[in-house]
Amino acid sequence: MATATAVGKSSTVAGDGHKHKKNALSDGQGRLAWMLLAPTLLVIIVVAGIPVLLSIRESFFQTNSGVDPNTGLVAGGESFVGLKNFTDIFAGANQVEGSYGTMDRFWNAFLNTTLFTVVCVLLETVLGVAMALIMSKAFKGRGVVRAGILVPWAIPTIVSALMWKLIFDEAGVMNRILHQQILWLADTGASFWAIVIADVWKTAPFIGLLTLAGLQTIPAECYEAAKVDGATAWQQFTRITLPMVRPTLVVAVLFRTLDTLRMFDLPYGMIGPGKYRVETLSIFAYQEATQNRYGPAAAYAIILFIYVLLVAFVFVKVLGADVIGDSAPPKKKKKKGAGDDDAKTSAVPSLEMMGGAH
Amino acid sequence: MTFVRPARRGVLAAATLTALLAAAACGGGGSSTPAASSAPAADLSKQGPTEYWAGKDTSGNLKNLIAEFNAQHPEGKITFHELPDNADLQRQQMIQNTQIKNPQMGVLSMDVVWTAEFAANQVVEAMPADQFPTEGFLPATVESGTYFNKLYGYPTSSDGGLLYYRKDLLDKAGLKPPTTWDEMKQACKTIQADSGNDKLECFAGQYQKYEGLTVNFAEAVDSAGGTIMGDDGKPAVNSPEAAKGLSFLVDSFKDGTIPKGAITWQEEQGRQAFQDGNLIFHRNWPYVYALASKTDGSSKIAGKFAVAPLPGLTGLGVSSLGGHNMAIAKNAENKGTAADFVKFMASEKVMKSNVIATSAAPTLTSLYSDADVTKKYPYMPILLKSIETAKPRPKAVKYGDVTLAIQDAAYGALQGQTAPDAALASLQTKLGTLTQ
The missing domain is CATH 3.40.190.10 (Periplasmic binding protein-like II)
Structure with a gap:
């Protein structure tokens, strides 16, 4: 954040015509910066960079699994197969029966992943914003409500998976409340919704929390002015709250989307492996790896990686998600006066973007 | 401002990178093991310290048995390497430690359904019939440890519905x-x-x-x-x-x-x-x-x-048929000690103490009519019937x-x-x- 603010300021200053040739970051301190960054970079290369490169290499190989008919032994080792692990996805050799009819296990998992993401993130956003609105109001017992809303987010996912497993048991609490016997933990359409409920319960607070931070930067004067003008509560929400909280909200939704695309522990812990109505790409890749098919597993993980990357790209380019807080379009910046750059905007720098919108 | 774009890309990459990590962590199996179709008979003589790999010892009896074995077997001692409770995770660790050729992994507690996979992928060693006689064991349990007419798992515990x-x-x-x-x-x-x-x-x-x-x-x-x-x-x-x-x-x-x-x-x-x-x-x-x-x-x-x-x-x-057999790891350094430990664990005296401590069904026919065992577990005669006619699940690599x-x-x-x-x-x- 500190860097981001510095950048924002320097660009504003530059826009005013005071040319500063000296840049604080390139003023003979480059070497120091590298030295300070080196440990982090080293850790990232070792724990993330190298494994990713190895994964990409692995995705072009397949384990030899042929059994010698005389000894019953497997030759072992790996052979280079080029893009076969990727093209096999379209060969349809591994048909399964899921919610969308019979199709290749990969595409079934791909559709599950996408559908989970769309449904869960939509519901989480609506609920999360509602939670933020409640948390931002001043009322008695606000602290308790805030803490209460955040509890689900604090529980490790695998623990909440086991907890919801008990709730959704065929003789569990949920069926007793509904007075029905819904087989949530079998492999039915209900299993899908069980996951959605558990995921929304767990992660709506995350969106709520980030949105709350955004709400608190909206100056009270805006609402006062709206009241004077006779705006209704709904108008205030749609014309002031939503636009001003939008930059924060888009980032929150982006993080949730990327997270949900990688969903693993909830379906795996709650419904179990091999359930095609809730099997996500992460689960499928993991299952392949446990069957010692590291090549296809790596290929699926890479496809998921690219998919996640694409979605992130769309968010940044189309919706203008401002992950770092300094990518405000230059056009708007030019319009801004130096006076706008006050302490408030530095708390959530991306609010600058909204400066000229009203 | 040019440095902003790569920085942002870096954050995005970091946010999405974790997707790959699960697969990457398992991607270390790049080493190629040469085909050994005509494997020579294993040398089961080298003594020295080695490890017994099995799931959690819930009864607490195992440490007594290992202490007893180590006391009478000073030339090579056994240490217990505890694995997770979950069978899939046990299997994975055994396979991964075969891939990295861990010489410490000596004796494996092998689920009956893993026999074909472990034998074919040379996770475990074939057991010579002269050292590991199968008389007195329930035939179904011996069958469960056999692959292509060779014994790979010495039956130590069984299970039947x-x-x-x-x-x-x-x-x-x-x-x-x-x-x-x-x-x-x-x-x-x-x-x-x-x-x-x-x-x-x-x-x-x-x-x-x-x-x-x-x-x-x-x-x-x-x-x-x-x-x-x-x-x-x-x-x-x-x-x-x-x-x-x-x-x-x-x-x-x-x-x-x-x-x-x-x-x-x-x-x-x-x-x-x-x-x-x-x-x-x-x-x-x-x-x-x-x-x-x-x-x-x-x-x-x-x-x-x-x-x-x-x-x-x-x-x-x-x-x-359920149960676990004991197997000698292919890459074990001290296979002599490993073999001795398997024989020790399958001996009637040790199996009896284990049955009484853990209720695991014995593989030796004689124990089903043992007075101490039937006194503690009155269902033993019926379990014997169940296991006598039991069939192993499909044997598949x-x-x-x-x-x-x-x-x-x-x-x-x-x-x-x-x-x-x-x-x-x-x-x-x-x-x-x-x-x-």
């Missing part, structure tokens, strides 16, 4: 434990009509989609005279007998013999229902006996139940894929999504490609 039944209710109705499925259904009708308890269900096993479903499906098929894979290792599941077996389960779900909710039951849910007095008949493993006999209030049926062999289509049924294919077929049929015949036909095709 039992039919738990409510002796009080059957006695009241003047019935004997059923030997066929029809008799069982008939008995339920009589008892349920009498009881006035509409919560009292007839029968249940394990039908959630997991390994337990494979066990229960195999028992249904075998008990109807069918088989999943023939002795030649080729699938033979598309038969009228197998269809009768699967139809028994499917029809039982439809007509309410098996409660609907049992489609989500594993061992524990079924045991709970039986202990709460909501089931007349229950298929489960021997471990339930002690828990259901508890008189501390956790079981409502203590003293009111008994066990019998599983029923079948026209006569007594066939159980699936790709067992993980085979068991999933079986579960796919069975679960679809039990949920009423596919007809039993169609499910078996597609299972036959799938197993055909998996066992090529």
